Amino acid sequence: MPHDISAAVLPDYDRPFEVRTVQLDDPRPNEVLVKLVATGVCGTDLGVQAGHTPFPLPGVLGHEGAGVVEAVGAGVSTVKPGDKVLLSFTSCGVCRNCKLGHPAFCQYFLTLNLIGGRRADGSYTLHEGGEPVNGHFFGQSSFATHALADERGVTRVSDDADLAALAPLGCGIQTGAGTVLNILKPAPGTTIAVFGAGAVGLAAVMAARLTSVERIVVVDIVQSRLDLAATLGATHPINSRDLDLTQVLLDLTDGWGIDYAVDATGNVPVIHSAILALAPLGELALVGAPPVGHTVDLDVNFMLSGRRVIGVTEGDSTPQLLIPALIELIAQGRFPLDKLITPFDFSNINDAMSALKDGSALKPVLHFA
Template sequence: MTSTTAAVVESGGAEFSLSPVDLDEPRHDEVRVRLVAAGLCHTDLGVASGALPFPLPGVLGHEGAGVVEAVGAGVSRVEPGDHVLLSFTSCGTCGNCRDGHPAYCDTWLPQNLIGGARTDGSSPVTRDGKDLGGHFFGQSSFAQHAIVDERSVVKVDSAAPLDLLAPLGCGVQTGVGAVWNVLQPRPGHTLLITGAGAVGLSAVMAAAMTPATTIIVVDRVAERLRLATELGATHTIDASTQDAAETITDITSGAGIDGAVETTGNTAVLRTAVDALAPRGTAVIVGAPAFGTEVALDVNAMIPGRNVIGLTLGDSETQTLIPALVAMVQSGRLPLDKLITHYPFEDINVAVADMVGGSTIKPVLRFQ
């Protein structure tokens, strides 16, 4: 058993509090990782608020980066001393996993988002002998050390800057995957990205590396729209002063958009994106509102081949996509540093407040 310090959410709506916890030794298919950095994501905040049935008290965190300290007997991907990024977990044996789509694993929801435990019901994290909600995305990385599923681990070059790369595990691969894996823009295509947060701006950077010639970004924060332009947007719309639907029509001369990435979780924004689609266009739903939220669509408007598709984690195969993204960050082609603000792990609640307030796009916690 390993003793460490974790940021624990005691109950829904409570702040994170640093607390001593104990970790199991790695099981057959698990790895113990010493965390160097962890990104903070809106999904963490949604669970911490009590909006999802994750067992609390619990340890969240799902964009970890660190160094392997110990491995289970069956682990073959990594060994002690390896530098790794942490992402979601999956079973590896269901049809979607075998087909290269682990984000749609049969076990995805309980094993990543709401279960808080391994498949046998145990948690790798305890406090005073009692299980805490853990195994979040196979990692629970808001802690100085974590027990991680082997399938959550991606080995990276030891020279790679872990405190810059941590967000690749969720937010960045989600935005990038929406463009590269789903929309797959063809020469001359027009793309719309609603919301200039970490996921939306990752989609902008990805779109800028495609043959799309028009990249439209909608947000309400002028500073984020300026950054979107710096990262590759050809047009921006300030929704606080402009009518988005009318402006999209003007930009496209009424032809509509070929693809949209909706990251805000706002149903009115989603409806605007769908209504703006050209025939055979596709809107990708990334932003997640409260469970049970519905949106009305004009059925007849969908008949000319318009598509609406939901997306989890960019529909990414992590062992393929994440190393490619690492290489692009290292070469300067994916300027991820422009999104990130670093905080000491101890200041996690400051990072949360800055993220909620909008002054920080992507907080990344650094561990001593």
């Protein structure tokens, strides 16, 4: 039987969230019912609110949930009631990419995570007053006291885990770290540049610090973020305001160019500058997403020197593999995620969204009483 929960419902684009009582289904065979302890706030949530991502509304967002399992569906075998878990994106598990170990590039990723609002079979997980409410956001919709999560997006953590400190691993942090560790895999003695010193970009910086690169360049226009990046491992923080960014990067590398780059801005002029600064065989990973329809002009001949531009989703992560690895790095003091987090009470979700939008908080984390 559906049961009442408290959820932050987004009624329409460019509107504030409204905390309401809604009804959540019981778990189906592949689903896990989780009581949330905390959930991160991500730029993708902000993108839906702004209307850049066409998630159907009214709906419940949230996709970096952390909590305790209350019940499991009949087919669930990896977690049990009482387990602490982190929630991440979902995937079908049967398409070619899923079978090859790339669930972040699932054939049905957009429908299951970003634009569907419902389960794969078209059914709703949430209702309000008998009317459906769009949910199943990244297979969870964790802006609520309880979430129904697909088992494929659930990662069990230790019983003594600090869930509020680990919640952001579900999306943004694994995206930045995974882009470096899973996709770029920088070679020793090379240069990597990260464009955008938000939570995703700084996660990429922390991951790059774990490798044997020679230089970690971070580009942003907010000095406080660059100062933080320097404490996290950036060797060359660059405030690009009023600079010819491509020329600065070429000068930094004696004209050779940067070997690896991560764009976490989604800013088309920045992306263009990053491409023009690539060294022969250089690789640019695109993580930030501009609104649909934006393009970048490229001289094909420039790309013939082996330069590559790679689109990235979720750091090409398998959550049950990468998230535990990042947790161990955090425990060792080698991945200081805590420096990015600002806590908010769940009831203050609109303050958290505003703080993310204006940059006063890099990674807001909502806490449930």
